[in-house]
Amino acid sequence: DSGVTQTPKHLITATGQRVTLRCSPRSGDLSVYWYQQSLDQGLQFLIQYYNGEERAKGNILERFSAQQFPDLHSELNLSSLELGDSALYFCASSVGFGPTNEKLFFGSGTQLSVL
Amino acid sequence: GESVGLHLPTLSVQEGDNSIINCAYSNSASDYFIWYKQESGKGPQFIIDIRSNMDKRQGQRVTVLLNKTVKHLSLQIAATQPGDSAVYFCAEAPSGYNKLIFGAGTRLAVHP
Numbered sequence: 091d092s093g094v095t096q097t098p099k100h101l102i103t104a105t106g107q108r109v110t111l112r113c114s115p116r117s118g119d120l121s122v123y124w125y126q127q128s129l130d131q132g133l134q135f136l137i138q139y140y141n142g143e144e145r146a147k148g149n150i151l152e153r154f155s156a157q158q159f160p161d162l163h164s165e166l167n168l169s170s171l172e173l174g175d176s177a178l179y180f181c182a183s184s185v186g187f188g189p190t191n192e193k194l195f196f197g198s199g200t201q202l203s204v205l
Numbered sequence: 206g207e208s209v210g211l212h213l214p215t216l217s218v219q220e221g222d223n224s225i226i227n228c229a230y231s232n233s234a235s236d237y238f239i240w241y242k243q244e245s246g247k248g249p250q251f252i253i254d255i256r257s258n259m260d261k262r263q264g265q266r267v268t269v270l271l272n273k274t275v276k277h278l279s280l281q282i283a284a285t286q287p288g289d290s291a292v293y294f295c296a297e298a299p300s301g302y303n304k305l306i307f308g309a310g311t312r313l314a315v316h317p
Binding site for chain 1: 241247248249250251254294304305306307308309310
């Protein structure tokens with residue numbers, strides 16, 4: 091158990107809908123990262139928050155947004171969902187700024203299926 | 206999180222043999238490299254890391270080798286066990302970019 095908690099584990103929805111994925115980092119970790127894992131793209135970095143502030147941005151679509159709350163949990167919001175958004179979404183956390191000098195601890199992921 | 210659907214190269218080894226998983230990284234400015242293991246239904250798990258000022262680093266049953274000249278990283282697993290069966294990802298952290306870039310992954314299948 092990495093200590094990173096993601097909910098829900100599975101999510102099935104329809105095209106055009108909006109969903110929210112939730113992540114609780116390990117106790118004491120200030121950074122939260124979101125990754126997307128799809129069949130043809132591997133693990134793609136979406137966005138990082140550190141202590142409530144956006145720290146780094148990757149290949150995150152404009153239809154997607156995230157935030158980190160004062161209690162350090164994070165939410166990833168996916169809207170106007172398309173079939174191609176079906177993927178595993180992972181949250182990871184680390185103590186500091188990361189990831190260039192520290193380990194990331196990953197949650198078990200949320201499997202999103204858009205039908 | 207199920208990763209068995211990923212279309213990945215597969216390395217098949219016999220239990221007890223040594224495994225070598227290779228990775229070519231893309232950015233010559235990367236100065237930190239990590240190997241992650243992803244078992245079926247789980248998220249990636251840290252195995253071992255290495256900085257660019259090193260060529261080799263050893264852990265418990267695992268060794269990471271870094272060849273900066275050809276931008277190549279390898280993970281060696283000694284006495285491979287069935288529990289080592291998983292998808293292995295290398296990741297690089299380019300200097301100056303606060304991002305971890307993952308490789309495509311290699312599936313390791315250990316046969317008894």
